[in-house]
Amino acid sequence: MYWGEVLGGGGVMMEEELWRKGPWTAEEDRLLVEYVRLHGEGRWNSVSRLAGLKRNGKSCRLRWVNYLRPDLKRGQITPQEESIILELHARWGNRWSTIARSLPGRTDNEIKNYWRTHFKKKAKSPSDAAEKARNRVMKKQQFQQQQQLQQQQQQYEAQKQLQFNFDMKDIMALLEDNNTCRTPYAAASQSRQEMNTMHQNNTEEQGFFYSMLNNGNISAPETSSEEIFLDGLWNLDHGNFTVANAASKAGLYNLVAPFC
Template sequence: MASTTTTTMEGQFSWINYLEVGWRKGPWTPQEDKLLIEHVNIHGEGRWNSVSRLTGLKRSGKSCRLRWVNYLRPDLKRGKITPHEETIILELHARWGNRWSTIARSLPGRTDNEIKNYWRTHFKKGKSTKSVERERSRFTRQQQEQKQYQYQYQYQYQYVEELQQQQQQLLEVDSTTKGMMLQVEAAAVAPEMQEMSSYMSPLSYMFQGGGGGNAGGEGSSEEVPWAGINLWNLDDVQLPADHEDQGFPFY
């Protein structure tokens, strides 16, 4: 790929880049977006370096991929990060650090870039005092919501345990050929289920006294164990009257 190095003096919208290197830079136009969307609709994602050749777009493959992933993908969620999502970001960042793409996998519709930007503007060290003050009042509100989320996560955890029990019953009841097949399947799933239950709740390690599991570990926690399960849509869970009593050790 041609070098795309740009000096600050040239600026990111420089025509010099286009004339000398060939790739256009800077903000995307609606026409460019349209071309890229059409291309992906026809050819699918991937092979980004061939996009310019096939569409006539004067954009590098890298730029095309970025534009698609961060802005044009149809499954992207628009709008502000919700307090709920913020909680998840805080939790997952505590677990994984700056592994934004890993964190993004737990937040359907949000991109790593979006989360990274959000983190940097809201939680990065060295924020101004005013910002901190604003954040503090926001945090107070958030704490109230945390209590509710805690209960919701516990509810979800119980649900997984029920699933495990049901699966166990299936194994015990059916010893026919069909049952054998189920056992094979279940055996394959079992370790994953076990791991899932160990940190089904993103906040579970807090409830367990913190620091457990493979926090900070490399590799093994790459895949999000609850992918495919809609953890974050528990709005209609009914809270018992005594849930207020449950403390919440938040930071």
């Protein structure tokens, strides 16, 4: 219903539309169906003028799409339709009109109401089973990470120990080589020291013996180190070498020499 008012001399008309609200009556549904049969869907803002309805264009469109359309499905949403709603909502979210295109005979408003009634609370608060499953997965991942870290640590310690063993073997081999090189030199040095000691002892004994025989008039002949050394080698060949033998032999030689 339109109310017109002319303001001033400009001839400008202000229209005030008074729309009816509330539930649709059977007569209103009949007028809307007749309008769509004659003019087709669309041009909803013309319904009030052409069909005499006191409803705005949006109200006429929603009434037709959601309730009066002949291809609408009646009854509860089937399990197959529910699966499609869940799948498409996971892909497109709350785009109800887009979802409705994949469900012939179902309106976007019907799908939206069904979702909010059956799935909205579940989507906001996950079930205990899902939460427990998530916790189990997280604990399993943490345990696997800890196991991996422990294995890496053990491998690192084993490599360190193996390297330490190799280093110690190398050090021991070097020490053994050094000892092998030093042994002949040490033995020869010790032999020379023992021969020098024997020569010194023999010289002192000979001097003391000659002083007793000649009251200091017979001097002991000097014995070369070469003679003592050769004499010592002779005794070594026969296995009878001692310090005493070396001294007595040198003494007898020196006693006999002056009287020959």
